[in-house]
Amino acid sequence: MTVSHTQDKMYTGPSRYVQGIDLIDRAAHYLKPLGSAPLIIADEVVWDIAGQKLQDSLRGDGMEATHEVFGGEASLNEIGRIVEKAQAGETDVIIGLGGGKTIDSARAVADKLSLPVAIFPTAVSADAPTARVSVIYTDEGVFDSYLFYDRNPDLVAVDTRVIANAPVNTLRSGLGDALATLVEARAVHRANGRRMDDSSRPTLAGLALAEKCEETLFAYAHQALKDAEEHIVSPALEAICEANTLLSGLGFENGGLAAVHAIHNGFTALDGDIHHMSHGEKVAFGIGVQLMLTGATREEADRYFGFLQSVGLPTTLEEIHLADATDDDLYKIAELACSDEETLKQMPGEHTPTDVVQAIRAADRYARSLRERA
Numbered sequence: 001m002t003v004s005h006t007q008d009k010m011y012t013g014p015s016r017y018v019q020g021i022d023l024i025d026r027a028a029h030y031l032k033p034l035g036s037a038p039l040i041i042a043d044e045v046v047w048d049i050a051g052q053k054l055q056d057s058l059r060g061d062g063m064e065a066t067h068e069v070f071g072g073e074a075s076l077n078e079i080g081r082i083v084e085k086a087q088a089g090e091t092d093v094i095i096g097l098g099g100g101k102t103i104d105s106a107r108a109v110a111d112k113l114s115l116p117v118a119i120f121p122t123a124v125s126a127d128a129p130t131a132r133v134s135v136i137y138t139d140e141g142v143f144d145s146y147l148f149y150d151r152n153p154d155l156v157a158v159d160t161r162v163i164a165n166a167p168v169n170t171l172r173s174g175l176g177d178a179l180a181t182l183v184e185a186r187a188v189h190r191a192n193g194r195r196m197d198d199s200s201r202p203t204l205a206g207l208a209l210a211e212k213c214e215e216t217l218f219a220y221a222h223q224a225l226k227d228a229e230e231h232i233v234s235p236a237l238e239a240i241c242e243a244n245t246l247l248s249g250l251g252f253e254n255g256g257l258a259a260v261h262a263i264h265n266g267f268t269a270l271d272g273d274i275h276h277m278s279h280g281e282k283v284a285f286g287i288g289v290q291l292m293l294t295g296a297t298r299e300e301a302d303r304y305f306g307f308l309q310s311v312g313l314p315t316t317l318e319e320i321h322l323a324d325a326t327d328d329d330l331y332k333i334a335e336l337a338c339s340d341e342e343t344l345k346q347m348p349g350e351h352t353p354t355d356v357v358q359a360i361r362a363a364d365r366y367a368r369s370l371r372e373r374a
Contacts, residue, residue: 010200013250014119014130014152019241021233023159024054027120028061034116034154035093039086040067041106046098046122050162054097054120064090074101075139079108086113093154098122100279104134111149118155122162123170124241126177126279129156130249133197143268148197152253156245160233163241168228171237173280174244175221176313178213179304180283181248183290184343185210185255193346196257206254213247216240221311259293259337260286262344263356266337270329273321277314284313285320288363293351305370315367317360330357 018030031038038058042051051067058065068085071078086094086109094113096106097120110117121129128135132152136144163171185207188194195202216239223236263286267274274282287308291301305315314320322329334356337344344351 008200009203010195011203011205011254012132012152013254014156015154017130017156017158017246019158019160019238019246021159021161023157024050024120024162025057027054027157028058028063030155030157031058031063031093031095031118032061034118036062037064037066037090038093038095038118039089039091040065040095040097041070041082041102041109042067042097043070043072043102046102049165050120050122050159051097054095066091070098070102070105072101073139073141074104074108074135074137075144076136077139079105079112079136082109083112086115091115093118095120100126100128100135101137103129104136107132107134107149107153108136108147111147116154118157119153120157120159121245123166123174124158124163124244125170125173127174127181127245127248127252129153129158129245131196131253133253143265158241158245160238160241164228164231164233164237166228168225169278171225171228171240171244172312173278174248175217175240175311176278176280176282176284176287176308178217178244178248179307180260180287181251181255182207182210182214183287183304184258184260184346185251187258187290187294187348188256188346191258191346191348193256193258195255196253196343202256203254206251206256209247210251210255213243213251216243216247218307221307225311256346257343258346259290259344259351259356262286262337262342263289263333263360265342266333266335266356267320269332269336270322270325277320281314282320284308285315285317285363288315288367289356289359290347292359292362292366293347293355301366302370305367309367309371309374315363315370317364327357330360333357333360 094110224240334353
């Protein structure tokens with residue numbers, strides 16, 4: 001990726017975002033400008049849920065749609081395997097259908113083949129679909145690296161019927177990831193920091209989108225969770241789909257990441273049940289840590305901790321399976337979060353691993369005291 005000048009401001013986003021009920025039935029309308037022979041990448045579970053339907057819809061509209069089963073890990077070997085499959089056919093556009101690792105792999109395949117890519121998320125559990133970055137893992141599932149691309153996806157398409165039928169916990173997880181957007185973007189803005197790709201400065205547009213994201217969460221999250229339990233595609237669910245995906249995705253990429261996601265990544269320093277938690281659940285706990293790190297007022301802390309608790313996201317060490325964590329354990333998390341590669345350096349001021357350990361303890365204590373007050 002071309003490195004920008006660090007004093008420049010930059011805004012990036014997907015060429016087109018589209019969202020609607022039964023969108024899969026109309027997918028060809030949005031895909032035909034990109035190509036005529038799409039390769040759908042989806043794992044076996046997603047294939048049964050939406051993949052076959054998408055392929056049938058595209059073929060019914062005259063597109064030569066083929067598919068490849070995703071092996072489950074966004075590794076360079078799996079990406080290379082799919083690249084070879086695509087090269088063997090007439091593929092001219094890549095479709096990533098599914099969750100985060102499928103989407104990340106589809107972006108990488110398209111980049112290696114210099115083809116357009118369309119992202120069809122089947123859950124709104126995180127804000128990755130709109131981004132121009134992939135998280136790459138080893139074949140064993142250990143974090144390997146980030147891949148940054150010259151452009152964002154050409155199309156992001158969210159079928160809200162599919163989202164309404166996904167497990168409710170995926171929607172809940174997405175709320176945690178989305179709530180972090182403004183918390184982090186505001187910190188980066190105050191520190192005059194940089195975008196997530198560590199190149200240019202974030203824009204006011206990114207901050208404004210992060211603000212709209214948070215406003216939407218507080219207005220519609222509770223109703224959207226109730227509607228999702230009944231598989232209802234309501235206006236509230238539509239609003240949260242957009243907040244979790246588009247507003248949060250553009251907000252984090254153009255607003256920047258700070259301590260919350262650094263804490264999330266710091267958890268990889270430990271083994272154990274914490275790794276059974278979703279991305280959004282671990283991010284939710286990290287929000288509390290950043291609030292404590294910055295000395296949030298009681299009013300601000302109550303607002304965020306209260307929201308997280310009200311939608312069923314974890315705010316205590318016990319809830320993320322770290323009730324018995326020692327200070328040495330927490331120091332390992334903090335040391336990794338404070339490393340040069342992490343985004344905690346985007347925070348205003350200087351923060352040491354010791355500061356972070358104390359903030360983790362303070363966040364846990366605050367969350368427990370809020371429950372006691374309630």
